[in-house]
Amino acid sequence: MDDVFRLVSMRAERLAMHPLLGWLREARVPLDRRLAILPALAPFAMGYRDVCRLALRYPSPAGDLEAAINEHAAEDATHSRLFLQDWVALGLDEQLGWSTSDVLWWLFLAPETAATRRAATQILALPATDGGDPLVRGAWAEAIEACGAVFFTTAAPLAGQLTGSTGQEYLYLGDYHLARESGHIDSAELFAAQRLSDPQRAQATAAVNCIFGIFEQVFDAMLEYGTGYPAAGRLPERPRPTPRGRPSPRSRPGGQPGRLPPAGLQANASVERLLDERRARTARSPLFEWLRSAQPLPAHDRLAAVVPAWAMSIMGYRDLWTYALPRTGSDGSARHASAWAGELSGHSAVFLADWATLGLDGQPSRTASQALRWLYLDPQTEAQRGAMARFVRLAAGSASPLTRMWLLYILEASGEAWFTATGELAGDAERHLGGPLDYLAGRLEGPGPDGGRFRQKPLSQPERAQVTTMITEVFDEVDVQLGLTLAGASAPSLAGPCASS
Ligand SMILES: [Fe+2]
Ligand SMILES: [Fe+2]
Numbered sequence: 001m002d003d004v005f006r007l008v009s010m011r012a013e014r015l016a017m018h019p020l021l022g023w024l025r026e027a028r029v030p031l032d033r034r035l036a037i038l039p040a041l042a043p044f045a046m047g048y049r050d051v052c053r054l055a056l057r058y059p060s061p062a063g064d065l066e067a068a069i070n071e072h073a074a075e076d077a078t079h080s081r082l083f084l085q086d087w088v089a090l091g092l093d094e095q096l097g098w099s100t101s102d103v104l105w106w107l108f109l110a111p112e113t114a115a116t117r118r119a120a121t122q123i124l125a126l127p128a129t130d131g132g133d134p135l136v137r138g139a140w141a142e143a144i145e146a147c148g149a150v151f152f153t154t155a156a157p158l159a160g161q162l163t164g165s166t167g168q169e170y171l172y173l174g175d176y177h178l179a180r181e182s183g184h185i186d187s188a189e190l191f192a193a194q195r196l197s198d199p200q201r202a203q204a205t206a207a208v209n210c211i212f213g214i215f216e217q218v219f220d221a222m223l224e225y226g227t228g229y230p231a232a233g234r235l236p237e238r239p240r241p242t243p244r245g246r247p248s249p250r251s252r253p254g255g256q257p258g259r260l261p262p263a264g265l266q267a268n269a270s271v272e273r274l275l276d277e278r279r280a281r282t283a284r285s286p287l288f289e290w291l292r293s294a295q296p297l298p299a300h301d302r303l304a305a306v307v308p309a310w311a312m313s314i315m316g317y318r319d320l321w322t323y324a325l326p327r328t329g330s331d332g333s334a335r336h337a338s339a340w341a342g343e344l345s346g347h348s349a350v351f352l353a354d355w356a357t358l359g360l361d362g363q364p365s366r367t368a369s370q371a372l373r374w375l376y377l378d379p380q381t382e383a384q385r386g387a388m389a390r391f392v393r394l395a396a397g398s399a400s401p402l403t404r405m406w407l408l409y410i411l412e413a414s415g416e417a418w419f420t421a422t423g424e425l426a427g428d429a430e431r432h433l434g435g436p437l438d439y440l441a442g443r444l445e446g447p448g449p450d451g452g453r454f455r456q457k458p459l460s461q462p463e464r465a466q467v468t469t470m471i472t473e474v475f476d477e478v479d480v481q482l483g484l485t486l487a488g489a490s491a492p493s494l495a496g497p498c499a500s501s
Contacts (some may be wrong), residue, residue, distance in 0.1 A: 001194045004139045004204045011212040012146040018216065020223040021154045031162050033230040035155070035173060036090055038083065040116065040225035043107050044218060045083040045172070046376040047120035052077035054389040055124050056141055058132070065134035065194070068187035069141060075180060080376060082172035086159075087369045089168040096235060098368040099361040101352055103375070105238045108315040108348055112228075112236055115221035119214045121323035124389050125396035130207065138191040139204035142184060143211035149183030151219075267458040271406075271467050275413060278475040283417035285479065287486040291421045294489075300429035303422060303440060304358045305489040311355070312375055312384040313481070314439075317411075318345045320388065324395040325404060332450070333401035333457075339449040340408050350439045357435035383484050387477035394470050405454040406467045407474075412448070414478040419445055 024034055038045070052073040058066040087093070098106065106113060123144070130136040152173070159174035171177060185191065196204060229236060287306070294302055321341035328334065355361075366374065375381055391411065398404040419442035426441035438444065459467060 001135060001139070001192050001196055001204070003201065004196070004208060005142065005188070005192055007205060007208055008139075008143050008146050011143070011208065012150055015147060015150045015212060015215060015219070018150075018219045018223075020219040020226075021150070023223055023226060024154055024158060027227075027231065029231040031158060032090065032166070033233075034226060035158060035162060035170070036092065036095070036230040037222045037226040038087055038090065038092060038172075039096065039106065039229075039236070040112060040222045041083075041218070042116070042372065043113050044116040044120045046080050046372055047124070049077045049080040049376060050385050050389055051120070051123050054386060055127050056137065058134075063134070064187070064190060065138060068190055069134055069137055069185065072141065072186040075186075079172065079177060079180070082177055084369050084373055084377075086170045086172040087372070089166075089170055093367040093369050096368055098371070100366050100371040100374075101355050101361050102238055103368050103371040104311060104315055104352060104355070106236065107375070108318060109352070110236060110238070112221065112225055115217040117319050118323045119218050121319045121392055122210070122214060124392045125324045126207065126210075128393045128396035130203065133200065133203070135191065135194055135196055135200055136203045136207055138185060140207040140211050142188065142191070143208040144215075145181065145184055147211065147215040148181055152178045152181055153183075267456050268464065268467075271459065271464060271471070272455070274468060274471050275410065278471055279413055279416060282414065282475055282479055282482070283420075285417065285482040285486070287482045287489070288417060288421040290486055290489060291425060298428070298432060299425035300358060300432050302489075303425055303429055303437070304360060306422075306485050307355070307358060307440070308360060309380065309481070309485040309488050310384065311351075312381050313387060314351045315348045316384075316388045318348045320392055320395055321345045321408075324392040325407075326396070326399060328399070329401040331401060333405050333454055336448070336450045336454065337401050337404040337408060340405070343446075343449070344408070344412075347439060347444050350444060354437045354439045357433050357437055358429075359433070380484075380488060383477070383481050387481060390473055390477055394473060398466070400463055400466075402454060402457060402459065403463050403466050403470070405448075405450075406459075407470050409448065409452070409455070410467075410470050410474050412445070414474050415445075418482075 024037075027034055056073040056076075057070050061067045061070050096102075108117070123140075126140055127137070130140065155173045156175050156178040159170035163169060163174065169176070182188075225236075228234065291302055291306065297305070321344055325337070325341050327338055376385070394407055395404070398407055419440075422440040423442040426437045430437050430441070
């Protein structure tokens with residue numbers, strides 16, 4: 001493993017020459033503005049807690065190496081809170097003046113955060129390729145620590161200087177965090193002493209190079225943000241939605257999204273049967289009954305009570321399709337999977353327009369830091385983030401274009417009962433609110449680019465096993481979320497984006 005650690009040191013030395021660090025140290029820009037680059041890092045810094053808990057951590061650690069990785073992950077999982085404290089101390093809430101939907105836009109749609117979103121998603125996907133091998137995982141974890149050390153050793157003295165003039169403590173950027181970051185994973189010497197097989201070394205080397213490639217782009221994005229916004233006295237601007245025609249409702253073959261006539265489906269009968277069972281079970285969720293019958297709450301209030309519980313999942317799909325789904329292959333299925341993923345990536349912007357129509361930013365609205373806390377640290381959003389981490393892993397592990405089509409189809413099918421229920425309320429709500437609810441009305445739902453014909457291609461045995469796992473895991477996650485949504489909707493004082501935290 002020595003070789004791999006040497007590669008980490010070499011790449012870290014190269015990263016230390018990144019112009020971001022020189023700019024932070026020397027730019028003729030007031031120090032508080034130089035350190036106000038945190039928004040560019042938000043999706044990664046806040047999402048890192050989930051990387052620690054859901055990607056790095058071994059649920060049942062076997063042996064010293066896995067236990068050491070868990071110990072390391074437990075400490076780093078607490079650092080997202082430090083990031084929020086610095087956000088507040090730097091006055092970013094007041095400077096940015098963002099509502100919850102502005103924060104959702106920034107985290108999931110803004111071009112300025114594309115590199116950090118990619119970083120968060122690709123790192124969340126790494127367990128799909130490290131195969132759970134603690135030596136490979138230790139290598140990519142060590143690379144992340146080295147990248148963090150490069151940044152924090154530059155930032156900490158600057159944060160200390162700023163404390164001298166403002167009297168504020170900067171826990172994330174300053175010495176407090178640095179003291180908890182040695183630049184190495186816990187028990188690094190234990191890892192360094194291990195012998196790697198050739199395939200392990202190749203995998204570990206590839207993972208290390210992947211992490212440094214990701215961080216070089218994150219550093220680029222931070223520098224671009226710093227020079228383009230705080231240094232220039234400008235703020236990022238969310239494009240206001242332009243008036244647009246409402247998409248016409250799609251015709252749904254067989255009456256349901258993506259549902260084909262039964263003839264010719266014997267090819268994958270066991271998979272189809274399981275999917276039908278799970279679809280039917282999900283459609284019986286008591287949440288849908290609540291949505292249909294929770295009188296005297298009007299339709300728009302019922303929608304407003306359940307929609308926030310899905311914000312992280314719905315907005316997160318775009319990154320799932322963009323950064324986790326492999327793009328290999330050039331056959332029909334590969335092309336169709338890419339086209340379908342591209343089409344679905346557009347849905348999150350429409351969801352945000354529905355959010356505005358429903359008035360979910362509300363009064364009093366959350367500050368940006370409260371919104372970040374709710375999205376990334378609140379137990380109410382835990383299940384959404386857990387589901388996304390699992391879907392990212394399923395996507396990244398779908399090497400075959402045919403299983404990628406299946407994953408897209410299964411995720412769409414898992415939302416079918418939801419869109420049926422919200423679709424029934426959308427018309428009434430639109431009349432009351434005077435604006436479109438295109439996402440919730442299900443107007444974007446369609447059968448996908450090949451009309452569902454991929455389902456007639458026989459799956460190989462390993463592909464069938466993979467698709468079976470996908471169906472089980474996706475529907476399990478969705479069923480849990482539906483149950484939690486109902487609990488939140490029935491106790492509205494605890495739920496929703498306007499609750500203070
Ligand atoms: Fe940390
Ligand atoms: Fe760390």
